[in-house]
Amino acid sequence: MQDSPDALQDWLLAAAVPLSVIRNDPSGDSWLPAKWRACIAASAEYREVFEQFIADELELGDSVRLADTRDIWFTARVVEATGGAKVYGAGLDPRYRNWIVTGGYALAIVMCACFALEFLGHMHGP
Amino acid sequence: MASHTATIPLSAEAATWLRKRDPQALTELPDIELVRLSAHYNAKRAFAELVRRHQGKIRGLLLRLASDRTLADDLAQEAFLRAYRGLVGFQGRARFSTWLYRIAYNVYLNHRTRVKELAALPEGFESGAPAPETSLSQSRSDLRKDLDAAISALPERYRAVVMLYYLEDVSYPEIAEILDLPLGTVKTHLHRAKKLLRQHMRGWGHRRRR
Known part of the structure; x- marks a missing residue:
């Protein structure tokens, strides 16, 4: 694609630079290819696209982080709710647990094979 | 015990x-x-x-x-x-x-x-959605509200990807595992979601925050 502000926008969107990287280096010195850095330095149009992208990313990141709210009563409610709940398989030796899980899978495979053989038998007739 | x-x-x-x-x-x-x-x-x-x-x-x-x-x-x-x-x-x-x-x-x-x-x-x-008005200027607060609405309005498959991506500590392979999607699909969803969010934001006439 030819270089243009739209191409820069597409590159920025596709590159998916981690937000932590953008936060640490919003000028892009460490992660923006030299070609784009030169365009941004030379043209106000490119610069506007780039600065808008950075502002949008930071705003989106802040918006999501604000949704990360903690509530001490929530923890208390969850722990209270576990009062009547049991941890499935608690205390079971991991080896036995693995045998049980493997046994379940093996049984499922055998059943599938039986169904498949039955189906093939019907297809080919008596 | x-x-x-x-x-x-x-x-x-x-x-x-x-x-x-x-x-x-x-x-x-x-x-x-x-x-x-x-x-x-x-x-x-x-x-x-x-x-x-x-x-x-x-x-x-x-x-x-x-x-x-x-x-x-x-x-x-x-x-x-x-x-x-x-x-x-x-x-x-x-x-x-x-x-x-x-x-x-x-x-x-x-x-x-x-x-x-x-x-x-x-x-x-x-x-x-969270209401951060107390610590933001009026224009930032308006932008944040619109952003919240824009994220909420995203198609669900995109919304989950966007949320996990911007939580910052979740990698692409982890997002793929959480959502049970191929890695390529996660990247495509994220790309499209970012484009949609920007279209929403431009549509509302928001400019940069500084």
């Missing part, structure tokens, strides 16, 4: 906590040790520490998906209960947070299947 625990190894730090029950020591244990303590030693305080550590992001994710704070908290509680019942199944191959996100996402999908009408945006969904 349960009597059947000899086969489940603990780190020295976790074993020390088990003897002394020092609350401060609990906060320093890694997730996997807290899981072992909760699952095999019936240590409710260890599970409470796991909830305390991860509730913010789980509730945040569900709030974005469900667009209703009360519903999100109910779903988060259900997710933690499911996690509690299935703690033995967590083997530590993935991060605990990844495992938990996946449970939370499945809880949300199950809920949505049960109540189809939730697929439509509930009335007043914006009020369910």
Whole structure:
């Protein structure tokens, strides 16, 4: 694609630079290819696209982080709710647990094979 | 303490906590040790520490998906209960947070299947999103509200990807695992979601925040 502000926008969107990287280096010195850095330095149009992208990313990141709210009563409610709940398989030796899980899978495979053989038998007739 | 625990190894730090029950020591244990303590030693305080550590992001994710704070908290509680019942199944191959996100996402999908009408945006969904007005200028506050609405208005498959991506500590492969999607699809969804969000924001005439 030819270089243009739209191409820069597409590159920025596709590159998916981690937000932590953008936060640490919003000028892009460490992660923006030299070609784009030169365009941004030379043209106000490119610069506007780039600065808008950075502002949008930071705003989106802040918006999501604000949704990360903690509530001490929530923890208390969850722990209270576990009062009547049991941890499935608690205390079971991991080896036995693995045998049980493997046994379940093996049984499922055998059943599938039986169904498949039955189906093939019907297809080919008596 | 349960009597059947000899086969489940603990780190020295976790074993020390088990003897002394020092609350401060609990906060320093890694997730996997807290899981072992909760699952095999019936240590409710260890599970409470796991909830305390991860509730913010789980509730945040569900709030974005469900667009209703009360519903999100109910779903988060259900997710933690499911996690509690299935703690033995967590083997530590993935991060605990990844495992938990996946449970939370499945809880949300199950809920949505049960109540189809939730697929439509509930009335007043914006009020369910966080309200940061106190610390923001009026223009930032307006932008944030519109951004919240834009994220809520994204197609659901994009919304989940966007949320997990901007939580920052979730990698692409982890997002793929949580949402049970191929890695390429995650990248495509994220790319399209970012484009859609920008279209929304430009449509509302917002410019940069500085």
